[in-house]
Amino acid sequence: MYSDEFTVKENLSLSPLLEVLADVFHRYSKHDPSLEQPLRSILPINDQQNALLNLPCIDTQRGYMCVKTITSFPGILPAIDGVVSLFNSNNGRLLLIADAKEITARRTAAVSFLATKLLASNKLKNENAVLTILGCGVQGRVHLDVFTELFKWNKIYLWSRNMTHAINLQSDYSSKLNNIELLENLNDNRILQSDVICTCTASKEALLSLHQVKKGVHINAVGSFRATMRELADDLMLSSDTTVIVDSKESAMKEAGEIIQSKAEIVAELGELIENNEFCDGISKDKITIFKSVGMAIEDLAAAIVLYEYLQECREK
Ligand SMILES: NC(=O)C1=CN([C@@H]2O[C@H](COP(=O)(O)OP(=O)(O)OC[C@H]3O[C@@H](n4cnc5c(N)ncnc54)[C@H](O)[C@@H]3O)[C@@H](O)[C@H]2O)C=CC1
Numbered sequence: 001m002y003s004d005e006f007t008v009k010e011n012l013s014l015s016p017l018l019e020v021l022a023d024v025f026h027r028y029s030k031h032d033p034s035l036e037q038p039l040r041s042i043l044p045i046n047d048q049q050n051a052l053l054n055l056p057c058i059d060t061q062r063g064y065m066c067v068k069t070i071t072s073f074p075g076i077l078p079a080i081d082g083v084v085s086l087f088n089s090n091n092g093r094l095l096l097i098a099d100a101k102e103i104t105a106r107r108t109a110a111v112s113f114l115a116t117k118l119l120a121s122n123k124l125k126n127e128n129a130v131l132t133i134l135g136c137g138v139q140g141r142v143h144l145d146v147f148t149e150l151f152k153w154n155k156i157y158l159w160s161r162n163m164t165h166a167i168n169l170q171s172d173y174s175s176k177l178n179n180i181e182l183l184e185n186l187n188d189n190r191i192l193q194s195d196v197i198c199t200c201t202a203s204k205e206a207l208l209s210l211h212q213v214k215k216g217v218h219i220n221a222v223g224s225f226r227a228t229m230r231e232l233a234d235d236l237m238l239s240s241d242t243t244v245i246v247d248s249k250e251s252a253m254k255e256a257g258e259i260i261q262s263k264a265e266i267v268a269e270l271g272e273l274i275e276n277n278e279f280c281d282g283i284s285k286d287k288i289t290i291f292k293s294v295g296m297a298i299e300d301l302a303a304a305i306v307l308y309e310y311l312q313e314c315r316e317k
């Protein structure tokens, strides 16, 4: 069965995806032996920023195995291309091949939302909450889709190095939302009003420093996945007001520029926060929380399982 990007978009629902993501993140961080995920391979092409990535994992508890093979060519749009393959882990049969662009986009934004729910639940109770998205490429757009599907924001600010991307995104949303405003530069004081910020760029230099954000902000830093990439400055990473959470300690220490360059302490993995009210409720309102995501195979597995099981259900009806 092949699912192209439109099929993925139409059939991959966020609510079951969030549930399966929470389960696999929890089991990953508990080192559950039924879930195996080696460090992914990232093969740079001719020492340039382009790369071939391979992300495998096995979940014998759910009875699936998954491998995503993608290219990342930041200079060519869309930057990511490839496929996600889902197999039965009991008999080795191939079950589904799906477009990796859409799976990667939606699962990454869903993980950012999960992190926001766990680390900043107080912000999601606030009717006046403000969301800012930096970078309006594929990830910026899908973060806007997912974050507005799951929560009603009072105000949304968009910034992109290429302002046309931000203008187009605002305009595509104009019939649905009239509370989106554009930021022309990163010194705009409106960033200081943000309760949640998602950074979704391929930047190699820090875009956000400590003085640009308010105390208590939650940041999902999505863009960097190499030692040379980063979106957040050292003073933000290293502030005593900051708590840094990652998807995987092993991956973040190898791939996340912000962590590698700043040597910031990683307080926990996202999976350690699942069913851990003591930790989540114990985060003071004034703490800046940073979720640094680099991406993992189990996220693609979760998305492929939800999509496959839903398509099977539709077939059987
Ligand atoms: N954490 C994760 O699981 C995932 C992370 N990513 C990463 O997220 C980033 C965004 O991915 P896509 O939206 O798919 O790419 P894209 O190519 O669609 O968008 C990239 C955005 O970054 C901006 N940008 C590039 N260099 C910049 C700079 N120096 N300063 C400011 N903005 C800059 C571009 O203007 C564009 O808005 C990439 O670095 C990608 O590798 C992508 C997928 C999953």
Ligand SMILES: O=C(O)C1=NCCCC1
Pocket: 053, 072, 080, 104, 224, 225, 294, 295, 296
């Ligand atoms: O997890 C992924 O998939 C990716 N992570 C970093 C950038 C390329 C795709």
